[in-house]
Amino acid sequence: MDIVKAMQVFATVVEEGGFSRAADKLATSGAAVSRQIAALENHLGALLLQRTTRRLSLTEPGEALYERAQQLLASIAETEAVVGQYALRLSGSFRISAPLSFGIHQLAPVLPEFHRRHPDLQFDIDLSDRVVDLVHEGFDLAIRITRAPSPNLIARKIARINMIVCAAPGYLAERGVPMTPADLAGHDTLGYSYLSSSDNWEFYDAAGTAIQVRIQPTVHATNGDLLRHLALADGGIMAQPDFIVSEDIASGKLQRILTEWSFGEFNLYVVYVSRRFLPAKMRVFIDYLVEVWGEFPHR
Structure with a gap:
């Protein structure tokens, strides 16, 4: 009893x-x-x-x-x-995992305002594109960009992330512009090592029909910014989130291709282990991320 x-x-x-x-x-x-x-x-x-x-x-x-x-x-x-x-109490510290490029481009700019609002909170931030084990590695929460978060974690969707397939105009002028996903077979590609579908790039046409293309990248890398620099140097075609390439697309340094196809839906999530007894500091931080990251890309 x-x-x-x-x-x-x-x-x-x-x-x-x-x-x-x-x-x-x-x-x-x-x-x-x-x-x-x-x-x-x-x-x-x-x-x-x-x-x-x-x-x-x-x-x-x-x-x-x-x-x-x-x-x-x-x-x-x-x-x-x-x-x-x-x-x-909005005090103490908590440990966060975030993707490297996202952490630099997006997380870093919004932390000062949060710290101004809550000066007694401290962060321990690990920037890595690998998927960390929240429990065994002692993380309070992780920021992830994925098609589907782990079913073993509580996931709060923050925003849609647009994936853009692009290359430098110089590369496209020399090698030609792919008109369909199947045309990628004859091109140099730059592969992101942690992409959930690996080297099987999945596209969707206007009717929502999936088209899968097996690429053979000339370079694999665990970081999107490295691939961006390679693409800017005419290194090949890549698929990267808009927050990495949007400025280059706007300036003309990179050219978007295969615009009639979607690269699939990716979302930005905050994930954590348990919904019970979620500390107020984590709730407030997650709500703040929803506030500042409602739309992408951010510059």
Whole structure:
């Protein structure tokens, strides 16, 4: 039995002076209150309450239990208040994992404002494109760009991420512009090592039909900015998020291709282990990311 709950019911019966009034106070039935008291008496092996049709009185063991139950319940309430205040305090530190390029281009610019709002919070940020193990590596949360987050984690979708297939105008002038995804077979490509579909690039036409193309990259890399520099140097065709290439597309340094096809839906997520007892500092930080990253690309 839940001894603390039973003591709470017992104390309420004593304070309210009866089972029905206690039931009203606890938003339950008189029968449920009676069962709790009977179970408590059976557990302790002592009669706690003298019941008559007119009055309810404490037995000697009941008086002793009521005195101690008051102390215990007060101590529990005090402990809950202390822990609750700690959970709500926007202070302390938490550890974050984020992709390298995203961390530099997007996370770094928004942290100063968050720190201004909450100066007692500190961050330990690990920038890496690998998928970290939140539990075993001690991370509080991770920022991830993916088609589908792990089903073992709680995921909060922040924004849509547009993937852009592009190359430098010089490369396209020399090698030709692919007109369909199948044309990529004859081109130099630059592959992102952590892409969930690996070297199988998946496109979707206007009707939503999937078209999968197997590429053979001249370079694999674990970082999108490195691939961007290679593409700018006429190194080949790549598929990268808009926050990495949008400025180059706007300036004409890179040219978008295969615009009639979509590279599939990628989203920006914040993932963490458990929804229960989520510290206030994490809730506030996640809400802040939703506030500042509602749309992409950001420059």
